[in-house]
Amino acid sequence: MGAVIDTAGAAAASAGMRIEKNGVIPVLELDDLNVWFADRDRRGGETQILNGISLAIAPGERVGLVGESGCGKTTTILAAMGLLPSSASVSGRVLLDGADILPGGEKTIRSHRWTDIAMVFQGAMNSLNPVKTVGWQIAEAMRVHRVRTGAAADRRVDELLDMVGIPVARRHAFPHELSGGMRQRAVIAMALACDPRVLLADEPTTALDVIVQAQILRLLTDLASELHLALVLVTHDLGVVAETCDRAAVMLGGRIIEAGTIGELYYRGQHPYTRKLFASTPSLKDAKPRDVVAESSALLEVSDLRVSFPIRRSRKASSADGSGAARAHRLVAVDGISFEVARGEFVALVGQSGCGKTTTAQSVLGVTEIDSGAVTLRGETIVGLRRRALKDMRRRVQMIYQDPYESLDERFRVRQTLEEPLRIHGIGDAASRRRAAAEALERVALSADYLERYPHELSGGQRQRVSIAACLVLQPDLLLADEPVSMLDVTLRLGILELLNELRRGSSLGILMITHDLSTAAAYADRIVVMSDGRIVEAGPSYSVVHHPQAEYTKQLLAAVPDPQPADAGVGVDGGVGAGVGAGAETEAGAPRV
Amino acid sequence: MSTILNTTPAPEVPPTGATGASGASGPTGFRYVLHEIMRQRSTTVGLVIVGLLLLSAIASPLISPYSVTVSSCGVFDPPSAAHWLGCDGAGLDVLSLVLHGGGVSMIVGLSATLIAMTVGASVGVLSGYFGGWVDVLLMRITDYFLVVPQIVLMIVIAAVWGPSLFHVVVVIGALMWTGTARVIRAQVMSIRERVYVRRVAGLGASHGRIIFRHILPQVGPLLVANAVIAITVAVFDETALAFLGLSDPDAVTWGTIMEHAFDRAATSAGAWWAIAPAGLAVAFFIVGCYLVGRSIEDALNPRLRVSYLSAHSWRLRPLVGKKPEAI
Numbered sequence: 001m002g003a004v005i006d007t008a009g010a011a012a013a014s015a016g017m018r019i020e021k022n023g024v025i026p027v028l029e030l031d032d033l034n035v036w037f038a039d040r041d042r043r044g045g046e047t048q049i050l051n052g053i054s055l056a057i058a059p060g061e062r063v064g065l066v067g068e069s070g071c072g073k074t075t076t077i078l079a080a081m082g083l084l085p086s087s088a089s090v091s092g093r094v095l096l097d098g099a100d101i102l103p104g105g106e107k108t109i110r111s112h113r114w115t116d117i118a119m120v121f122q123g124a125m126n127s128l129n130p131v132k133t134v135g136w137q138i139a140e141a142m143r144v145h146r147v148r149t150g151a152a153a154d155r156r157v158d159e160l161l162d163m164v165g166i167p168v169a170r171r172h173a174f175p176h177e178l179s180g181g182m183r184q185r186a187v188i189a190m191a192l193a194c195d196p197r198v199l200l201a202d203e204p205t206t207a208l209d210v211i212v213q214a215q216i217l218r219l220l221t222d223l224a225s226e227l228h229l230a231l232v233l234v235t236h237d238l239g240v241v242a243e244t245c246d247r248a249a250v251m252l253g254g255r256i257i258e259a260g261t262i263g264e265l266y267y268r269g270q271h272p273y274t275r276k277l278f279a280s281t282p283s284l285k286d287a288k289p290r291d292v293v294a295e296s297s298a299l300l301e302v303s304d305l306r307v308s309f310p311i312r313r314s315r316k317a318s319s320a321d322g323s324g325a326a327r328a329h330r331l332v333a334v335d336g337i338s339f340e341v342a343r344g345e346f347v348a349l350v351g352q353s354g355c356g357k358t359t360t361a362q363s364v365l366g367v368t369e370i371d372s373g374a375v376t377l378r379g380e381t382i383v384g385l386r387r388r389a390l391k392d393m394r395r396r397v398q399m400i401y402q403d404p405y406e407s408l409d410e411r412f413r414v415r416q417t418l419e420e421p422l423r424i425h426g427i428g429d430a431a432s433r434r435r436a437a438a439e440a441l442e443r444v445a446l447s448a449d450y451l452e453r454y455p456h457e458l459s460g461g462q463r464q465r466v467s468i469a470a471c472l473v474l475q476p477d478l479l480l481a482d483e484p485v486s487m488l489d490v491t492l493r494l495g496i497l498e499l500l501n502e503l504r505r506g507s508s509l510g511i512l513m514i515t516h517d518l519s520t521a522a523a524y525a526d527r528i529v530v531m532s533d534g535r536i537v538e539a540g541p542s543y544s545v546v547h548h549p550q551a552e553y554t555k556q557l558l559a560a561v562p563d564p565q566p567a568d569a570g571v572g573v574d575g576g577v578g579a580g581v582g583a584g585a586e587t588e589a590g591a592p593r594v
Numbered sequence: 595m596s597t598i599l600n601t602t603p604a605p606e607v608p609p610t611g612a613t614g615a616s617g618a619s620g621p622t623g624f625r626y627v628l629h630e631i632m633r634q635r636s637t638t639v640g641l642v643i644v645g646l647l648l649l650s651a652i653a654s655p656l657i658s659p660y661s662v663t664v665s666s667c668g669v670f671d672p673p674s675a676a677h678w679l680g681c682d683g684a685g686l687d688v689l690s691l692v693l694h695g696g697g698v699s700m701i702v703g704l705s706a707t708l709i710a711m712t713v714g715a716s717v718g719v720l721s722g723y724f725g726g727w728v729d730v731l732l733m734r735i736t737d738y739f740l741v742v743p744q745i746v747l748m749i750v751i752a753a754v755w756g757p758s759l760f761h762v763v764v765v766i767g768a769l770m771w772t773g774t775a776r777v778i779r780a781q782v783m784s785i786r787e788r789v790y791v792r793r794v795a796g797l798g799a800s801h802g803r804i805i806f807r808h809i810l811p812q813v814g815p816l817l818v819a820n821a822v823i824a825i826t827v828a829v830f831d832e833t834a835l836a837f838l839g840l841s842d843p844d845a846v847t848w849g850t851i852m853e854h855a856f857d858r859a860a861t862s863a864g865a866w867w868a869i870a871p872a873g874l875a876v877a878f879f880i881v882g883c884y885l886v887g888r889s890i891e892d893a894l895n896p897r898l899r900v901s902y903l904s905a906h907s908w909r910l911r912p913l914v915g916k917k918p919e920a921i
Contacts, residue, residue, distance in 0.1 A: 036911075087908075090910055390798070402789075407790050424794075425797075
């Protein structure tokens with residue numbers, strides 16, 4: 001982990017800070033940037049989104065822009081690129097090498113876009129043109145900006161691919177032939193095509209698995225130091241910032257509330273919000289051995305579960321086959337796994353996307369056909385149930401979905417959402433259903449005032465609480481939670497996880513949480529089950545899985561998890577960023593305690 | 595069309611936290627859509643046109659100056675102070691005819707639309723919700739209805755059962771539902787995959803409950819937009835069929851007014867006033883409905899709100915206010 005940030009980067013960082021201090025021109029400077037958006041109803045009203053943003057970045061410096069959704073971090077970098085929508089109005093200065101590029105509006109910014117300031121857009125790796133090769137798309141950036149054409153552009157494409165770690169032979173690959181990590185690398189290559197000096201990266205690793213994320217962050221760090229590139233990393237993940245950046249600015253409500261080196265923010269954060277952010281980001285090292293709270297009796301038993309899906313054969317494959325065999329190929333999603341969840345136990349099923357954890361959850365819900373094996377709840381089988389028994393089973397296993405913005409019907413009041421499960425199962429009368437709804441709401445720590453509200457009046461965290469309450473009204477035996485907090489802001493995650501933790505203590509409820517996030521799992525689950533390629537590679541109490549991993553895969557996974565604690569970043573590489581930050585902090589604050 | 599009800603917020607409004615979101619209605623809420631509809635000028639214009647025609651049709655027994663069955667003037671008398679729009683080939687007052695004919699035309703149009711919407715929505719919802727062989731079967735049937743030529747079918751029906759208004763309604767309704775079915779199907783297919791529908795299905799809800807409580811309310815606005823547009827088609831079709839003499843010859847509709855005038859050689863007599871008013875009335879009604887239907891569709895379509903695709907750019911303001919220190 002420590003190797004992610006090298007000494008050169010740290011040197012550049014402290015150099016960057018010196019440059020700024022001595023009044024030497026930073027490559028990009030935002031000065032008192034304000035942005036207003038016209039209100040949607042077009043009655044002439046407007047809302048201020050950014051409020052006096054000032055930020056300076058020296059060449060080779062890596063700065064993180066941290067904040068929760070809606071805090072204005074994306075708007076900030078869009079404003080710097082001049083890419084705001086027409087409903088926006090801007091004031092302030094965007095200085096590139098000391099020259100303000102904002103006054104001429106679109107006209108003056110356009111000539112700098114991509115050639116001086118380039119951007120990796122959020123989710124860009126999924127927006128590549130599917131009918132053009134990645135090589136063509138990288139060259140397109142140069143053609144559009146008239147930087148290079150023809151053979152020169154071709155040579156540059158090879159160079160760029162090499163730089164971002166894509167084998168040059170793959171330049172003729174189409175986006176769908178590349179993995180997510182490779183596509184993200186291609187997007188970075190595109191951003192670098194016109195030799196920019198500033199790279200703005202908007203959540204560049206959000207949709208990636210943790211191991212790939214570590215690789216991409218490593219790439220960005222290396223590029224910044226090799227090319228002397230100023231990097232602005234926009235993210236909600238403090239771990240990512242701590243691993244990658246020298247400095248960070250914390251944003252809240254359109255303002256930068258605090259800025260400084262990672263060490264300063266982590267150890268001596270002044271603003272309560274900064275401290276709250278760091279406190280809400282679990283660190284792997286926080287996992288403690290815990291008392292066994294679970295009852296011994298098994299609630300859910302999965303034994304030797306095997307699930308496979310038919311793959312539609314491509315024409316190519318069948319013609320190569322020659323036989324034209326009728327039997328379709330099958331993809332084995334879950335390959336003989338066994339685990340249990342006891343009453344009152346919190347178990348986390350951890351793995352990267354495509355490892356089979358979602359399929360496992362679906363088998364437990366009884367919505368997928370399984371090949372072999374058994375899934376039982378309190379000794380009763382879940383699979384292959386007939387209509388009536390299945391409906392009864394649906395009552396006892398409830399699922400919390402990942403996206404609280406999608407899982408509630410926008411047209412239903414909270415009360416209707418909470419009463420609906422009871423109506424479906426024909427439980428109680430109107431009065432008792434209303435009571436049950438209010439009780440469930442109370443259990444998720446929302447007051448009865450929320451009963452008559454609509455989902456759009458609730459925040460993401462409140463929505464997730466409502467969907468948990470909708471699970472609780474049926475008094476289930478088992479709660480399945482599919483990435484219950486990954487769509488929520490970090491400061492809200494803690495509350496939801498604490499809530500789940502509380503729920504299982506009070507009753508005999510078992511919780512099976514599916515997640516890719518090892519640090520969350522380590523902080524809350526009693527046991528962790530690590531899955532890879534449809535198999536369980538390791539299972540055990542959270543503490544021992546995190547601190548004494550046995551399987552090689554678990555070790556890899558653990559190594560890739562970004563940690564918000566900056567001191568670790570330096571461990572392992574002598575004079576790494578720990579020292580760099582220390583030096584930086586020393587000059588600023590006097591007596592550091594890093 | 596399939597993303598008309600997509601709730602993806604347009605990028606022009608960045609999330610502003612709980613305070614910004616706690617308006618009277620959500621981004622796709624009923625009130626918001628209504629506001630978006632009424633904000634457009636075309637809605638007002640369309641509503642005024644349709645409203646005036648509707649009012650005059652309803653009030654026609656009271657406001658029409660002459661009878662539509664007893665002749666009140668000479669054959670093809672030109673417009674005069676007594677007969678503002680002149681007289682037709684049978685000596686009937688054209689203004690009275692047009693006022694009366696509007697009511698019948700609109701009733702035929704509305705009932706045909708009602709049939710088309712009912713059939714179209716049912717086929718669309720069943721097809722989109724269940725998918726699989728139900729979808730294949732229903733869509734194949736839809737394809738067949740799509741290619742049946744309306745006028746030929748109407749001629750056959752008029753020849754076999756005789757011309758009547760009821761047959762016109764049935765034929766238009768029976769052939770017009772296909773477009774609606776396809777639009778609704780596409781929308782239902784996307785709603786069916788939404789997480790909240792899967793959650794309710796996971797709770798053990800019946801198909802009926804999911805369809806009526808969770809899916810139909812979502813496609814409702816789309817259905818309304820579709821219906822308003824469909825009325826224009828139905829009224830036009832009714833006029834066309836009547837003009838060809840395939841409707842009830844005794845009924846006074848905008849189509850039959852023109853048919854009678856043509857039959858009695860209004861064109862060679864130079865009596866434009868016998869034809870033009872009815873034709874213009876049809877045109878106005880269609881334009882009015884179309885304007886209203888379009889603004890409903892626009893209000894429902896999030897893509898039309900994406901402002902960064904517009905020709906305008908963001909504006910620059912003079913520097914004002916305090917200057918926080920740089921970091």
